[in-house]
Amino acid sequence: MISIIVPVLNEAKAIASLIADVEGQPGAKELIVVDGGSTDGTAEMLDGRGRLMRSGPGRAKQMNLGASAAKGDILLFLHCDTRLPPGALARIQEAMRDPKVAGGAFTHRFDKDGWYSRFISLSANTRGRLFKLFLGDQAIFVRRETFRAVGGYRELPIFEDLDLSSRLRAAGRLTMLDDAIRTSARRIERWGKGKSFQIWWGLSALYMLGVPPSKLSRYYNDVR
Numbered sequence: 001m002i003s004i005i006v007p008v009l010n011e012a013k014a015i016a017s018l019i020a021d022v023e024g025q026p027g028a029k030e031l032i033v034v035d036g037g038s039t040d041g042t043a044e045m046l047d048g049r050g051r052l053m054r055s056g057p058g059r060a061k062q063m064n065l066g067a068s069a070a071k072g073d074i075l076l077f078l079h080c081d082t083r084l085p086p087g088a089l090a091r092i093q094e095a096m097r098d099p100k101v102a103g104g105a106f107t108h109r110f111d112k113d114g115w116y117s118r119f120i121s122l123s124a125n126t127r128g129r130l131f132k133l134f135l136g137d138q139a140i141f142v143r144r145e146t147f148r149a150v151g152g153y154r155e156l157p158i159f160e161d162l163d164l165s166s167r168l169r170a171a172g173r174l175t176m177l178d179d180a181i182r183t184s185a186r187r188i189e190r191w192g193k194g195k196s197f198q199i200w201w202g203l204s205a206l207y208m209l210g211v212p213p214s215k216l217s218r219y220y221n222d223v224r
Contacts, residue, residue, distance in 0.1 A: 001028040002089050003072030003144070007062035008043075009036040011080040014184070015045045018080050023049070027089035030071060034062035059136070060153035060160040067147055076141040081184035083111070084139060088179065092141050095175050102172025103142030105134035105165075109180040116193050117185055120200060125176075132174040136161035137183040146171050157217035159207050 004022055008015060015033075022031050031050030035043040036057040046052050055065045063077050074096055078084070085091075085106065095101055108124040110117035128134050140161060150167045153160045168174055188196050203216045 001030060001072040002074045002076050002092060002141070003067075003070035004029055004031050004076045004078055005063055005066035005070065006031070006033045006078050006080055007036060007059045007066070008033055008038060008080050009057055010038045010040045010042060012038070012040040012042045012045060014080045015042050017083070018078075019046070019049050021083050022078075025084060025089050026087070027093065028072075029089060032066040032069060034066040036062050058155060058157070060155045063160075064152045064155075067144070067152060070144060073144050074141055075144050075147055076139060077136065078139050079137045079183065081186065082137045082139060083182045085179040085181060088139070088181075091177055091179055095177060096141075096143065098173075100173045101175050102146045102168050103140065104175035104177060105138035105140045106177050107180040108135065108138050109182055110185040110188070111182045112185040112188075117188060120188075120196075123201070128176045132169050132176070133162050133165045134174075134176070137181070138176075139181050140164070142168060143172075156213040158203070158220050159213050159216070162204070162207065163213075 006018065032053060033046050033050050034053045034055055036055055043052055053065055053069060055062050067075055074092060076092065095104055105128060108121045110121060124135055124138065128138065134140050146168065150171055154163050156163060165174070191199065199220060203220065206216060207213060
């Protein structure tokens with residue numbers, strides 16, 4: 001079984017679509033939604049369609065809490081504004097039949113097309129394929145035992161996804177599936193192309209150079 005863990009915070013506009021998408025995925029699964037203190041009714045919209053957990057804010061903290069309650073042998077961390085491709089759970093199960101594979105992620109794609117969104121996706125996919133460093137909105141999946149062995153997510157304000165990927169590389173082989181997720185382009189729409197480029201490329205470059213996420217997070221604005 002695959003445990004699908006979704007951290008949310010004020011996602012009332014997206015949660016219903018997310019639930020419908022997960023419910024439409026064939027395969028043995030459980031949905032765990034971890035609310036970080038929403039004030040817009042996000043948690044209430046779950047309405048029993050999955051397990052609701054509550055924590056303080058912080059995506060890493062929320063995902064770790066969800067993982068601690070998961071019953072599946074595979075954990076799939078899914079952002080609320082990301083939609084899985086058809087047959088995603090079967091593709092994960094197929095990839096994980098190889099005991100050497102510790103986890104992986106999907107190919108990145110935005111839900112709105114355009115040269116800039118394709119460029120950003122290309123950069124994310126190139127990084128994923130060459131270095132096996134995945135973004136959270138690529139729907140990272142991992143064996144539950146491996147996730148626990150590496151200590152789960154570190155409670156970083158940003159880049160908890162890249163940090164986890166780097167530690168998983170030492171635990172086993174990581175795979176990047178050709179199937180593409182669709183993630184919301186709302187950050188591009190809110191920030192604009194110039195600012196989103198500075199945030200995604202500039203901050204990630206500084207992170208890779210060793211600048212602490214605690215210093216970088218002040219430049220990462222919430223778009224919800």
